[in-house]
Amino acid sequence: MTSRSSLPGSAAVAAVAAAALAGGLLVSSASASPAAASAAETRIHDIQGTTRISPLVGQQVTDVSGIVTGVRTYGSKGFWFQDPEADADAATSEGIFVFTGSAPTVAVGDAVKVSGTVGEYIPGGAASGNQSLTQIAKPAVTVVSSGNPLPAPxxxxxxxxxxxxxxxxxxxxxxxxxxxxxxxxxxxxxxxxxxxxxxxxxxxxxxxxxxxxxxxxxxxxxxxxxxxxxxxxxxxxxxxxxxxxxxxxxxxxxxxxxxxxxxxxxxxxxxxxxxxxxxxxxxxxxxxxxxxxxxDRGLERESTRPQRRGELAVATYNVENLDPSDPQDKFDALASAVVENLASPDILALEEIQDDNGAKNDGTVSAEETLKKFTTAIAAAGGPSYVWRTIDPVNNQDGGEPGGNIRQVFLYNPERVSFTERGAGDATTATGVVREKGRAALTHSPGRIDPANAAWENSRKPLAGEFAFRGRTVFVIANHFGSKGGDEGLPSHHQPPVRKSEVKRLEQAQSVNAFVKDILKAQRDADVLVLGDINDFEFSATTKALTADGALYPAIKALPRSERYSYVFQGNSQVLDQILTSPSIGKFSYDSVHINAEFAEQNSDHDPQVIRFRP
Known part of the structure; x- marks a missing residue:
């Protein structure tokens, strides 16, 4: 058998390929040396090698033997085959994928000989940062025999x-x-x-x-x-x-x-x-x-306890692109969750409320119909007759699904809490903070925070509102920070992975932190809640920027570590949704209410969060 080290040009090809992949390039037969590998018993582990990049990338291999272990007739069509006689090196894989492009004509258990071009395919493209998949492409396949036992798994x-x-x-x-x-x-x-x-x-x-x-x-x-x-x-x-x-x-x-x-x-x-x-x-x-x-282990959806008479209950819930074209079943299920699982909070900040015709991109920005349909469903489920406050965005300027014009919305129960109107702002007018009779007040309520800041370009601008509960003012800031789109996945070939989306969220967090400090400067003991889909972890730089100088505290940290999550992504239970409190809110009850993220059947992909405290 010809060893890997003696194959013509293999070391040079591997070095070039590794450098190319490090730079995010797709390595194929067109981007590496055309030198042909020796036909003398090239084995699968020779192709796989001892790094992530094949030492034979770009080369032709001939009559590579193995047993077919799997056939894929959809998506990326092809088959896997494996050498039943492993070498002694734990680093070299004995199996490889053969990309056929059309439905393979082999069957599991076939002994085959495969000739073709060794390549490194990057799922998602070079910009994804993904590792590459070593494969044989443009194959010529000979079936030697059928019905063979498979290599032991x-x-x-x-x-x-x-x-x-x-x-x-x-x-x-x-x-x-x-x-x-x-x-x-x-x-x-x-x-x-x-x-x-x-x-x-x-x-x-x-x-x-x-x-x-x-x-x-x-x-x-x-x-x-x-x-x-x-x-x-x-x-x-x-x-x-x-x-x-x-x-x-x-x-x-x-x-x-x-x-x-x-x-x-x-x-x-x-x-x-x-x-x-x-x-x-x-x-x-x-x-x-x-x-x-x-x-089935019988996982059940959680319900939080009702707020007590003197407690203010404030919640946040990403309702995942809700618009009037969604089936009534979705509205009813979300409404039932508000009433039964969230115990009808006094104030509810919603994220991803779409305009009145959803993703239809025709310039519509009003969400009146969406909110009427949702609040009607809540009342029908036995909940309060919620009133809403929001600010319509400029068309297609806040990110999300094109034409959907997602925005944050406050729902509040007028029988428990009142909204302080201070001249509603618009999509491009910033609300500010003034000192009024020795207390902090907003210049616009509802109003948007710092909407001209480049940090909010093509992203949802924070919605600020001033509420009153039992004679005490509470400032609530609803957020939906920039998504993690474009970040590299955990199994990236870069370690640690590149998290480029964090740059924008860091700037957004700094903007909100500065606004909270303005409130606290005007009134040191002001009750401020910053909440919403922060799209980042409780240990992230984003959260650290939000809490800088002690302006805020991530309330989810009051929970045991094992209960800190609002979202499940690729098998990781993690925090994306948060409620953060100002220093005056020293005692509170916090709950991450798990009703969606852990279930195959979801009404949203996020779990709502709720906090109860006495202002």
């Missing part, structure tokens, strides 16, 4: 996956880990990469990410890794990843085999087995040839 378990997530990227390569030697016993990402394309198996595993509309779910092979009482895996810092998470898909089309519905805390029982893929939406994915069955 590698069992992925709590014991086999390292606790450290990834090594630091190479500074000389822009922070990339592409060219670093794999250390599968030291780092989880290296461990999974060493199995890329291989036949793997997991046993019964806890579901940490519910079944989504794309027929996939997330499990963890580590039962006790950052687990909480509801079954999730809590994401607590940038340096403490949940390494046991794996995405689960199935090879059979949904039309042939429906994908099971599972909630967080359920168990994917029995054996799940198939090739380990890497894709754009989650990274390492077990593409199940054999899929376990879901054991």
């Amino acid at each position: 590698v069992t992925v378990s709590a014991k086999s996956v390292p606790s450290a997530y990834a090594s630091e990227g190479d500074p000389a390569a822009g922070g990339s880990i592409n060219a670093l030697p794999l250390k599968p016993r030291a780092y989880a990402l290296d461990y999974y990469e060493s199995l890329e394309g291989s036949n793997i198996r997991i046993g019964s595993s806890r579901v940490v990410g519910a079944t989504d509309p794309y027929a996939e779910l997330w499990v963890t092979v580590k039962p006790r890794e950052n687990d909480n009482r509801r079954g999730g895996a809590v994401y607590g810092s940038y340096t403490a990843q949940n390494t046991g998470r794996l995405q689960i898909q199935q090879l059979a089309p949904i039309s042939q085999q429906p994908f099971p519905k599972a909630n967080v805390g359920d168990v994917l029982s029995g054996t799940t087995e198939g090739p380990l893929d890497f894709n754009q939406f989650g990274g390492y994915t077990l593409t199940a040839r054999t899929l376990g069955t879901v054991t």
Whole structure:
């Protein structure tokens, strides 16, 4: 057998490929040396090599042998095959994907010989920061025999996956880990990469990410890794990843085999087995040839307690692009959640209320019909007759779905709280703070904070309002910060991943922090709540900027660490929605009310937050 080191030009090609990938380039047969590899028994592990980049990238390989372990006839069509005779190096995978482009003509169990071009495909494109998938493209496939036993699967378990997530990227390569030697016993990402394309198996595993509309779910092979009482895996810092998470898909089309519905805390029982893929939406994915069955653990939606007579209850809820064209069932379900799960809060800040014709992009900006339909549904569910206050945005200037004109809205119960009108602002007029009779007051209520600031370009501007409860003024600022769109995923080839969206949220947080300080300068003991979809973690730079100089406190930190989450993304239970309090609000009751994020059937993808205190 020809060794990797003796293949013509392989070291040079690998170095060029690694540098190209570090720069975010897609390496293919057109971007590497055309030198041909020796046809003498090139093995799959020769192609995979001991780094993330094949030493044979761009080269032609001939008659690579193996057994077909999985066939995909939809999406990225192709098949996986694997060498049943592994080498002694734990860093080299024995399996690989063959991209056919059309429905493959092979079957699981076929012994095949494959010739083609070795490539590194980046799911999502170079700008995504994703790792690449080593594959053989433009293949010529010969079936030698059929009905062969499959190579024994590698069992992925709590014991086999390292606790450290990834090594630091190479500074000389822009922070990339592409060219670093794999250390599968030291780092989880290296461990999974060493199995890329291989036949793997997991046993019964806890579901940490519910079944989504794309027929996939997330499990963890580590039962006790950052687990909480509801079954999730809590994401607590940038340096403490949940390494046991794996995405689960199935090879059979949904039309042939429906994908099971599972909630967080359920168990994917029995054996799940198939090739380990890497894709754009989650990274390492077990593409199940054999899929376990879901054991329902009976997760229930939470309900918070009602506020007491002297308590003010304030909540925030992202209702996910609500507009009048949504089915009445969605309005009714959201309304029921407000009444039954949130106990009809006195003030409710809503995010993602769309205009009256939703995503139709015709210049409409009013949300009157949306809000009428929603408040009517709340009243029909037994809730209060809420009154609303909001400011219509300039058409298509606040981000979100084009034509939808999402905005924040205050709903309030006039039987419990009153709204202080101070000359409503408009989309481009900034509200300010003045001192009036020794107390802080807004110049516009409702009003927008700093709307001309470049930090809010193509993003939702904060909505500020002045409320009165039992003779005490409470300032409420509803927010929907910039999304994490464009950030690299956790399994990026950059480690740590690049979080470029944080730059805008940091500027937005600084703007809101400065406004809160203006209120506190005018009245040191003013009660101020900053709340909404902050789109960032309680430990993030965004939150640190919001709380700078002690102006605010992230109230979710009053909860035990295992209960700090409002959203589940790729199997991580994490914080995106927050309520922050000014220093005068020293005693409060806080609740992250888990009714959506952990469930396959959702009315929104966010969990609402509620705080109760005595102003």
